[in-house]
Amino acid sequence: MRCSPWSWAPWPCPAPPSRSRPSCSSAGSFGSRSAERLATLRRHQSTGPLMCSEFWDGWFDWWGGVHHTTDVATAAADLDELLAAGASVNIYMFHGGTNFALTNGANQKGRYLPLVTSYDYDAPLDEAGNPTEKFFAFREVIARYAPVPDELPAAAEAAPAFEVPLTPAGAWTDLAGPASTTAQPETFDALGHLSALVRYDAELRDARGGLLVVDEVRDLAWVSVDDRVVGTLSRTRHDRAIRIPDGRTLSILVEDQGRVNYDRRLGEEKGLIGEITLDGAPVTGWRSTPLDVAEIAAEVDAEIDTELDATTGTDAADVLKTGPAAWTSSFTLDAPTDLVLDTMAWSKGYAFVNGFFLGRYWRNGPQRTLSVPAPATREGANRLVVLELENVVEPRAVFVGAPSLGDTEE
Structure with missing residues (x-):
């Protein structure tokens, strides 16, 4: 018998x-x-120990979905039922976490669904390690079957709440590495590129537009002609075509939104996949330029006190209209501390504190805040760098007292 790691069915032996x-x-x-579930396991294994190798006490979230939670009393009752049967259990997850930087994965079951930065999972210990109501409910259940320590974790305290202005630091998607010129676009993998973005540029024959068709986009692309954004192509939406205006240079900025982390799609290539045509004619002669967002953020941070200092007087209202732009800010702390960064005044991009890559943000939700762990902060001056891909709605950075991971199904 064979089963998926995402199913409830028993895990098989690798061989008889x-x-x-x-x-x-x-x-x-x-x-x-x-x-x-245990009865099903027993049908496949008539003797021997009973075990739940992953007791799912919550679930992960994906961009454009809802924040998944499980009822505390129901989850505790299911755990009680399992332990009452004498079964062993591995709680997944016991401690929620964060997909810092670009470490989020993705699901693909007919529709590509990249996971959000938070992996809080509605676990007994939340993303920041604080105990939740579920922690105490599970502790009470476990105490019926085994000794539990008297020590209890400290309750969560509200994070410092404050607001600081963002200062524009100019365009950033042109701060790229060397380009590769080939007949067809190079994939991220062929370029040996492990960061989030590759920009593809091609000259349009006779400077004519038309219907642009791509076999497959992995995973999200912003299409521009002569630096004017035309629209997007999304793997999640199954997009393949977009009509573009007349112009000389076609640019397609592609984001790897996360790798499918199971089954046959492990190791699949990212970028523009297959043939690209304009009104049925192949588009060839592509420059593929990798953008390492962490390196770019470090460059922005290093230059903000020197070369970029002369440009930070730019009217923020002008920058708000221009699309991809870097923004910076500084704030002061009395001591390193956990923070919660609210990203709802921005659109889509990447955030860094003191060079530490917090991860992706996106108004598509459900996630609305990013976790800033205390070790990423420091006493005194701290620096925030934001690489925005679309538009900053309001040029400010807001730190709030508690995380907001989005609306639930309730």
Whole structure:
């Protein structure tokens, strides 16, 4: 029997037992209906220990979805039912976390769904390590079957709340590495590029526009002609075509939004995949330019006190209209501390504090805040760098007291 790691069915042995190799135990993965799931496991394994190898006490979120939560009492009752049967359990997740930098994965089950930066998972310990109501409910259940320590974790305290203005630091998508010129666009993988973005440029024959068709975009592309944004192509939306105006230079900025992290799509290539045509004619002669967002943020940060200092007097209202732009800010702390950065005044991009890559933000939601761990901050002056891909709605950075991970299904 074979099963997916995302199913509730029991995990199989890799091969039937033999005289030279003893059998191995199977386990189930589930987060509800514990008695029913254990009965299924027992049908496939008539003797031996019962175990839930992943007891799902929450779920992950993807961009454009909702924030997933599970009812505390229901989750605790399912755990109680499992332990009452004498089964062993591995709680997944016990401590939520964060997909810092570009470490988020993605799902693909007919529709590509990149995961958000937060991996809070509605776990007993939240993204910042604070105990939740679910922690105490699970502790009470476990205490019925095994000793638990008397020590309790400290309750969460509100993070410092304050606001600072953002200062424009100019365009950043032209701060790129060397380009590769080939007949067809180079994938991220062929370029050996591990960061988020590659810009593809081609000259249009006779400077004529038309219907641009791409076999596949992995994963999100901003299409421009002569530096004027025309629109986007999204893998999630199954987009393949967009009509472009007359112009000389076609530019397509492609974002790798996260790798599918299971099954047959492991290791798939990113970028513009397959043939690209304009009104049916192939478009060839592409410059593929990788953009390392972490290196660019470091360059912006290093230059803000020197060369860019002369440009920061630019009217922010003008920058708000121009699309991709870098923004910076400074704030002072009495000591390193956990912070929560509200990104709802921005659109889509990447945020850094003192060079530490917090991750991606996107108004598409559900996630509305980014976790800033205390070790990324310092006593005294701290620096924030924001690489915005679309538009900063309001030029300010807002730090709030608690995370906001989005609307739930309730």
